[in-house]
Amino acid sequence: MVQDLSGHPSADPLFGAAWAAAGVPRSSRSWNLPLVNGLAVAAIIAGVGYRLWAAHLPADVLREEAVLFAAGTLLAGVAVAVRVSKLAPRLAVQLPIMACAAILAVLVLGIAGRWLGDDLPALAAVSFAAVFLQFDVGLRSRHFIYVFAIAILGLGALWAYAVTQLMVSVSAIVIWTLLVMGLGLLALLTSRAVERDLGVQVERQSSLLATLSDLGEGLVVTERGRFVAGNDAYVNLTGYSREELAAMPSLIGMAPEEQRERLAANLSQRLAGGDVPARYTSAIITKSGRRVEVEVAIHRVTTRRDQLLTLVSDITERLRAEAGERESETRFRTLFQQAQAGMAFAGLDAHITTVNPAFCELVGYSDTELRTLSLLDITHPDDVAALQDAMHTMLAGEEEGRRIEKRYTRQDGEHVWVDLTMRLVRGADDKPMYFQTVAVDIRDRKRAEVLQAARFAVTQALVTSPGWDKAAAGVLEGLCRTLDWELAEYWEVDIPREAMHFVTSWKRPGRDTSAFEATAANQTYRRGEGLAGRVWEAGAPIAMPDLGADTSPRAAAAVAVGLHGIVGFPVRSGRRVVGMISLHTWAARDLDDGLIAVMNDVGSQIGEFVERAVVKLFGYSEQELVGQQSDILIATTHRAAFDNYLQRRLKLDIPVSGAHETMGKRKNGSLFPLEFVVSSMQVGARHLFIATLRDISERKAHTDALEYQALHDALTGLPNRSLFGDRLRQALLAARRNQKMFGVLLLDLDRFKDINDALGHDRGDSLLQEVTARLRGVLRATDTIARLGGDEFAVLTPDAKHPEDVVATARKILASLEGPFAIGDQMVETGASIGIAMYPVHGDDPSTLLRRADVAMYVAKRSGGGYAVYQPEQEAQTLRRSGLAGELRRSIPQGELVLHYQPQVTLATGTIHSVEALVRWNHPREGLMPPDRFIPMAEETGIIHPLTAWVIDAALTQLCKWIADGIDVSISVNVSPRNIEDHSLEEMVARALGNFKVEPNRLTLEITEGVAMAAAAAKALHRLHEIGVRLALDDFGTGYSSLLYLMRLPVNEIKIDRSFVSALASDPDSGAIVRSAVGLGHNLGLRVVAEGLQDRMAEAVLVEAGCDAAQGFLVGRPAEETEITALLMQQAGLTKERLTESG
Structure with a gap:
């Protein structure tokens, strides 16, 4: 039953498919191998099925084999699914699949071996394909070696079983051996592919990390x-x-x-x-x-x-930052919702976007309703133009905000006065975003102002009129205009007839009300009749908000012309009603407490106008004055002038008019400023005067206060420039008349600007007040001391008999300023520079004396303080200095400025790490001028800004050359306080860095300590820090640093002032100060540089203190570019030699 299989294996389709599956090399594409394996399995299963069918096996065997083949197919499907899923790398998943495949292969061999001995190799190929599928699962696993070993062992076991039990032929042994070799070759190819993939992976990881x-x-x-x-x-x-x-x-x-x-x-x-x-x-x-x-x-x-x-x-x-923003947003939202003031946000077209509850309550609209309106929609028509003007002005960039008083129109029609603060909010790019408004309800204040204006109008009318017959029209007009009524009438009580009759009226121009006014001509009212009679009877104001309910003829006439509201109030003399004033308007109006109070005050004021005015003013009763001469009311010293004034006009028949001032005298003998307005009248043969008298004490006091304010400095109370000029002219006149001399001293405080900037303007003001107190303490009462402005004072000594007297005064002033001043919680010191000019030696007119005293003061300041007496040659120097200013302005385009460089050396290594650029002026006539000859002048004239720009550009130009030559160095530039005050400094630095493509941290800007401590400088320093440049605090230890403030400044290094460094060898205190400065700098993370290093002993102290770097004549004087370049190149060359030797 054993079949001879000596032919080529590919002649059998089963072995051909298996051979192809085993011999396919690993491809770089992950789907090739599973696809080929799947095709091989399909071919093998088809071939085996055919062999079983052709063998005519019993039905029970076919059923058993069908079940086994179905299980094999299911197992292959599971293996493929695992292969393409994320479970493939897991050994725990692979091992069960391999076990199932091996068991299935053994069952197939065991059953079919009884019937198909000659087809055993084909069945073995089926088992091989099943195991091989799960083997492919492990190709993507880090357990590949284990999986592969188990697969080989499984196939080897199956092969051993087949050989020992079923006597497989030699050809079959050869075929199976080739299959195992194919598996080995596949393993080799696969491992190399895995290694290649891992290499690509590592390269991708490295590239990705570099990119990120x-x-x-x-x-x-x-x-x-x-x-x-x-x-x-x-x-x-x-x-x-x-x-x-x-x-x-x-x-x-x-x-x-x-x-x-x-x-x-x-x-x-x-x-x-x-x-x-x-x-x-x-x-x-x-x-x-x-x-x-x-x-x-x-x-x-x-x-x-x-x-x-x-x-x-x-x-x-x-x-x-997000937490801070959330907290800020929450705080703002809480304040926004709970604010008492009405707050609203609106778009650039004034359309309302957001409001708080207070704003809704203020204007009477809901939040939803307001979102459909604009600010213009709810603004009173008369105020729309002012609001639009404010918006246009802000949008044009002319103003950031504006505060106005305007009216909103509530939903119920009421007009609400508000104090409106409006601001345009801009984005980071300065683009307008929206309007923010805060409206404070000022109805009560406006109402109070209106009522006060009514009182004032009545008072003015009474005071400026000779009698009630003349004052009545003014009173009625004042009431209508201030209280916004249309028409006013005055009715007077006729005591003998016990009736009230019409006297006069006033109305606004416009609508015709003559028909109504005509009804008053012959109308009288008894007590209790009509409005006038009811006011008379009640003795209190009465309002009729709607005349339509009144059927009287006058009420009907009022309604006919459009007058619907009326209010009347009594005019009283004591408790007695002597008249009534009625006010009419087009709309219905009611009384409020404020209006009632005003009406009561005005009514009493008018009633007592004639009867009580003189009694109240002078303290006499009416009986005491009747029959007395009028000059009894005039001060004794002014009576003659008063009588002459009246008599002259009486004799010459000159009309008496206008207001005049004199001194009044009360019954108790007290005097007061009195204003009188006199009119004359002829009564038969008698020529009478009617006088209206007015106490003007308050007005005079106010006038005197205004005059004092106009002539005195508000901060110190000293005479100002105007009053000093007046007294100087008086002193000149007196000196010429008496042939005497006097002195003029101009005084300017030393270091005041530094103190003011460092400690704040409030402390600076306190210092000026303390200086004023000391000056007053040492000057005589006859001397005049004035504040001309800022920290400049002037002294006039009119009683000087000799020039030495004036000099002695200057010395006393300087001595008084020597001690420290306690300003708040700090002690500060200042001095003064005084210039002296004397009449008639140095000039005979005010302008010459002041100019020459100013020249002398400048000389004193240039000499370091003290005083200087004017000398003629000083003025020539001043004129020469003015000429130098013009030449300095031209020196930049003419290329007369040059830079010298002074090295900064790292003390630990002795190497130059930075150089400081120092400007010099190569003047055509004067030669090379140091900066102290022209920098102060540049600061005073504004030339400092283009000069600083030139220095930065020139320094960066040289820095670029050094870098190109391979010299690793940084550069520092001094910045003037005027540069810090100029907001364009950051733009100047950023532009220069961009033009020269220099790393920002290679440029250091040096700022004096006093300037850096100024609050205004903090923002500029932070903006410079954001650009990336380094900041150094120059002259450290000489200013008024606050440690807390210093910690907040974005400085990188501090430079200890040369005054401490130069005294290290002789002054132990200086050593302590230097050590403290170094420790403070290091604790704050700052680099510490010592300026003015001149001897080895000082260097040793600095090294021992841990100072980072030094600058001074010991390590290098300021030198031209060629000399510094040679020094830097020599240093670089020495460094290269060391590197060569060490290599």
């Missing part, structure tokens, strides 16, 4: 979280080295303990193909113990090793 270095922190991990590779950003973030990371069992161990379980579960689910977020937040505990909040983004890497690529980004600052 600038984008975030890249990390590649295995399925168990072990570290494989990471870029520098990730290593720096964790603080561990790559070796330490690789030694960790899992990177999850760097997470906080409370997060580890969740992260481990996420990792397992992601590797298993579960639905896990690809991006989430977590935290890392760095090697130093610091907690870093991170954002993690995980991406699957499609390789046989099944790795994960994780991007880790430090979001600590972002979370802190």
Whole structure:
């Protein structure tokens, strides 16, 4: 029954298919091998099926074989499914499939062996194909070697069984041996393909990590979280080295303990193909113990090793900023909702977008209703133009905001006065975004102002009129205009007739009300009749909001012309009603408490106008004054002038008019300023005067206060420039008349600007007040001291007899300023520079004396303080200085400025790490001028801005040349306080860095300590820091640094002032100061540089103190570019030699 199979194996279709399956090499495309294997299995199963059918096996055997073939087919399908799924790498899945395949092969051989001995090799091929399918599953597994070994052992066992039990022929042995060799060849090809794929994978990982270095922190991990590779950003973030990371069992161990379980579960689910977020937040505990909040983004890497690529980004600052923004937003929202003031936001077209409850309550609309309206829709028509003008002005960039008083029209028609603050909010690109408004309800204030205006109008009418007959029209007009009524009438009580009759009226121009006014001409009212009679009877204001309910003829006439509202109030003298004033309007109006109070005040004021005015003013009763001369009311010293004034006009028949001032005298003898307005009238043969008298004490006091304010400095109370000029002119007149001399001193405080900038303007004002107090303490009462402005004072000594007297005054002033000033919680020191000019030696007019005193003051300031007396040659120097200013302005385009460079040396190594660029002026006539000769002048004239721009450009030009020559060095430039005040400095620096393509951190800007401490400088320094340049605090130790403020400044280094460094060898205190400065700088993380190093002893102290670097004549004087370049190249050459020797 054994068949001879000595022919070529491919002659049998079963062996041909098996041979093809075993001999197909591994392709780089993952789907080739499973496809070929599947085709081979299909061919084998078809061939075996045919052989079984052709053998005419019994039915029970066919049923058994059919079941086994079905199981084999199912097993092959499971193996293929596993092959293409994510379960393929799992050994726990592969081993059951292999076991099932082996058991199935044994069963097939055991059953079919009884019937198909000659077809045994074909059945063995079926078993081989089944095992081979599951073997292919392991190709993507890291357990490939184990899987392959088990497959070979299984096939070997099957082959041994077939040989020993069924006596397979020699040809079959050869065929099976070739099949096993084919498997070995396949294993070799597969392993090489795997190695090739792994190499490609590593290259891709390295490329990906390099690409991600600038984008975030890249990390590649295995399925168990072990570290494989990471870029520098990730290593720096964790603080561990790559070796330490690789030694960790899992990177999850760097997470906080409370997060580890969740992260481990996420990792397992992601590797298993579960639905896990690809991006989430977590935290890392760095090697130093610091907690870093991170954002993690995980991406699957499609390789046989099944790795994960994780991007880790430090979001600590972002979370802190977001938390701050949320807190700010919550705080703003709470304030917005709870604010008492009405707040609204509107678009650029004024359309309302957001309002708070207070705004809704203010205008009477709901939030939803307001969102359909604009600010213009709810604005009073008379105020629309003002609101539009404010919006247009802000949109044009002329104003950031505006504050106006305007009216909103409520939904119920009421007009609401508000104090509106409106601001245009712009975005980061300065593009207008929306309007923000804050409206404060000022109805009560406006109402009070209106009522006060009514009182004032009545008072003015009464005071400026000689009697009630003349004042009545003014009173009625004032009431109508201030209280917004249309028509007013005055009715007077006729005591003998016991009736009230019409006297006069006033109405606004416009609508015709003559028909109504005509009804008052012959109308009288008794007590209790009509409105006038009822007011008379009640003695209190009465309102009739709607005249339509009144059937009287006058009410009907009022309604006929459109007057619907009326209010009347009594005019009283004491408790007695002497008249009534009625006010009429087109709309119905009612009384309120404020209007009632005003009407009561006005009514009493008018009633007592004549009867009580003189009594109240002078303290006399009416009986005491009747029959007395009028000058009894005038001060004795002014009576003659008052009588002459009246008599002259009486004799010359000159009309008396207008207001005049004199001094009044009360019954108790007290005097007060009195204004009188006199009119005359002829009564028969008598010529009478009617006088209206007014106490103008308050007005005079107010006028005197205004005059004082106009002539005195508000801060110090000293005379100002105007009053000083007036007194100087008076002193000139007196000196010429008496042939005397006097002195003029101009005084300017030293270091005031630095103190003012460092400590704030409030402290600067306090210092000026303290200086004023000391000056007053040393000057005589006859001397005049004035503040001319800023920190400039002037002193006039009119009683000086000799020039030495004026000089002595200057010395007393300087002595008074020597002690420290206690300003708040700090002690500050200042001095003064004084210029002296004397009449008549130095000038005979005010302008000349002041100019020459100013020249002398400048000389004193240039000399370091003290005083200087004017000398004629000083003025020539001043004129020459003015000429130099013009030449300096032209020196930049003419190329007369040059840079010298002074090296800064690292004390630990002795190498030059930086140079300071120092500007010099190569003047055509004067030669090379140091900066102290022209920088102050440049600051005073504004030339400092283009000069600084030139210095920065020239310094960066030279820096680029050095870098191109291979010289590694940085450069520093001094910046003037005027540059810091100029908001264009940051733009100037950024432009220069962009033009020269220089790394920003190679440029250091040096700012004096006093300037840096100024609050206004902080913003500029932060903007410069954002550009990337380094900032150095110059002259450290000489200013007024606040440690807290210094900690907030974005400076990189401090430069200890040369005054401390030069005294190190002789002054122990200087050593202590230097050591403290070095320690403070290092504690703040700053580099410390010592200026003015001139001797070895000082150098030793600096090295011992740990100072980083030094600058001074000991390490190098300022020199031209060629000399510094040679020095730098020599240093670079020495460094190369050392490297060569060490190599």
